[in-house]
Amino acid sequence: MLDQSSDSLETIFQKALAAPKLFRNHDALRSDYVPDHLPFRDDQITSVAQVLSPLLHSSKPSNLLIYGKTGTGKTAATRHVLSKLTTASKNNGIQATFVYSNVRMAGTEYRVLAELAAQTGLSVPFTGLAVSEVLARLQGQIKNKKLHAVFVLDEIDYLVKLFGDRLLYDLTTSSDAIAPGFLSIVGISNDLQFKEELGARVLSRLSEEEIVFPPYTAQELTTILHERAKFAFNSGAYTEAAVNLCAALSGSEHGDARRAVDLLRIAGEVAEREGSKQLDEKHVRIALQKIDQDRISDALKSLPLHAKLVLIAAVKNDSSENKKSSGTIYEHYSGLCKASGIEALTTRRVSGLITELDTLGLVSATLVNYGRYGRTKKVTPQISQDVLRQAFQDDGVVSQLLD
Numbered sequence: 105m106l107d108q109s110s111d112s113l114e115t116i117f118q119k120a121l122a123a124p125k126l127f128r129n130h131d132a133l134r135s136d137y138v139p140d141h142l143p144f145r146d147d148q149i150t151s152v153a154q155v156l157s158p159l160l161h162s163s164k165p166s167n168l169l170i171y172g173k174t175g176t177g178k179t180a181a182t183r184h185v186l187s188k189l190t191t192a193s194k195n196n197g198i199q200a201t202f203v204y205s206n207v208r209m210a211g212t213e214y215r216v217l218a219e220l221a222a223q224t225g226l227s228v229p230f231t232g233l234a235v236s237e238v239l240a241r242l243q244g245q246i247k248n249k250k251l252h253a254v255f256v257l258d259e260i261d262y263l264v265k266l267f268g269d270r271l272l273y274d275l276t277t278s279s280d281a282i283a284p285g286f287l288s289i290v291g292i293s294n295d296l297q298f299k300e301e302l303g304a305r306v307l308s309r310l311s312e313e314e315i316v317f318p319p320y321t322a323q324e325l326t327t328i329l330h331e332r333a334k335f336a337f338n339s340g341a342y343t344e345a346a347v348n349l350c351a352a353l354s355g356s357e358h359g360d361a362r363r364a365v366d367l368l369r370i371a372g373e374v375a376e377r378e379g380s381k382q383l384d385e386k387h388v389r390i391a392l393q394k395i396d397q398d399r400i401s402d403a404l405k406s407l408p409l410h411a412k413l414v415l416i417a418a419v420k421n422d423s424s425e426n427k428k429s430s431g432t433i434y435e436h437y438s439g440l441c442k443a444s445g446i447e448a449l450t451t452r453r454v455s456g457l458i459t460e461l462d463t464l465g466l467v468s469a470t471l472v473n474y475g476r477y478g479r480t481k482k483v484t485p486q487i488s489q490d491v492l493r494q495a496f497q498d499d500g501v502v503s504q505l506l507d
């Protein structure tokens with residue numbers, strides 16, 4: 105038994121070793137990799153550098169608000185400038201503290217502040233203090249150490265949506281509390297409407313300078329992707345057509361370089377796993393399907409609880425009667441609520457949730473007219489029970505309802 109399994113492992117390893125190696129530098133296509141050269145971002149990079157360069161004369165840079173859609177190079181360009189500035193200040197014996205935090209990843213104001221503090225050399229317990237106390241300690245650190253600090257708060261729109269603009273207010277109005285140190289804030293937002301969610305005072309402070317990152321054109325995406333491919337793959341390991349297809353497929357919505365780079369990486373992985381000598385268009389199409397599946401799964405996971413329950417009611421035991429009326433779904437839904445000890449919402453709210461699921465493409469809802477018997481909504485699920493089971497498997501409340 106043991107021999108047999110180690111034998112088959114051996115075969116797997118042998119195969120892997122014998123397979124042609126397509127990637128020269130796999131990491132270069134990871135989403136957090138910052139390439140050395142960012143084509144079509146010279147203007148933005150220069151602007152960010154100009155705003156922050158007063159640091160090199162030990163004066164406080166203006167606060168800066170950067171915005172543009174996802175995948176337009178905001179994070180990569182900003183990190184690129186930060187790393188150049190760090191080197192320049194080190195080489196010239198200038199003391200400056202650069203701190204980067206992705207606030208969406210951090211998740212809460214407390215964790216954002218703790219992360220910022222840690223990067224200034226101040227350790228704060230993971231939990232247990234009031235947010236105001238963590239802020240006060242961080243301000244104390246800047247004051248006592250006379251820090252010349254730049255805090256980059258990436259995906260700041262996310263934090264403001266959840267918690268309001270309080271933290272931004274506190275950070276942009278702290279100059280008295282931190283003198284003789286100083287602090288400049290660079291906020292990065294994927295949401296173009298973000299400015300409307302800021303109070304007037306915070307907005308005017310944060311957007312002393314503003315830089316917009318426009319979407320890439322299809323042509324620009326193609327150039328960017330060819331450059332990344334050359335660096336990431338061995339020569340001859342991919343066809344030009346495959347790279348062009350990745351760019352074309354990603355350019356169709358808006359010029360999103362993240363999607364293009366992800367697609368190229370996954371296509372490369374598919375090709376390598378198949379043992380192919382060359383990444384071609386066929387692998388790109390498989391990768392595209394995989395990405396779309398992951399996207400559906402992410403959408404499912406982030407649904408609110410009652411929307412999940414309504415969806416389960418629509419999808420479960422779907423084989424007998426393919427289309428269900430909204431009334432039938434409501435019955436199933438209330439049953440599911442009862443089974444999990446949750447109070448059911450009204451039929452009206454559930455009807456609203458069905459409309460939302462329709463907008464997300466998870467069900468298709470049509471109004472059917474029965475003449476004088478009135479109208480009813482017919483709902484056809486657009487995903488299978490298996491897909492649901494997969495996506496909800498870590499959700500303690502709803503996963504058991506699918507058994």
Ligand SMILES: Nc1ncnc2c1ncn2[C@@H]1O[C@H](COP(=O)(O)OP(=O)(O)O)[C@@H](O)[C@H]1O
Pocket residue numbers: 133134135136137138139141142143144145172173174175176177178179180181294328332361362363365
């Ligand atoms: N001009 C560019 N050249 C090369 N790669 C780029 C360029 N712009 C973006 N990328 C790559 O595309 C992906 C998304 O970029 P990112 O900076 O994270 O976008 P944003 O922060 O605007 O959502 C990253 O992998 C990044 O390295």
Ligand SMILES: [Mg+2]
Pocket residue numbers: 178179180258259
């Ligand atoms: Mg980003």
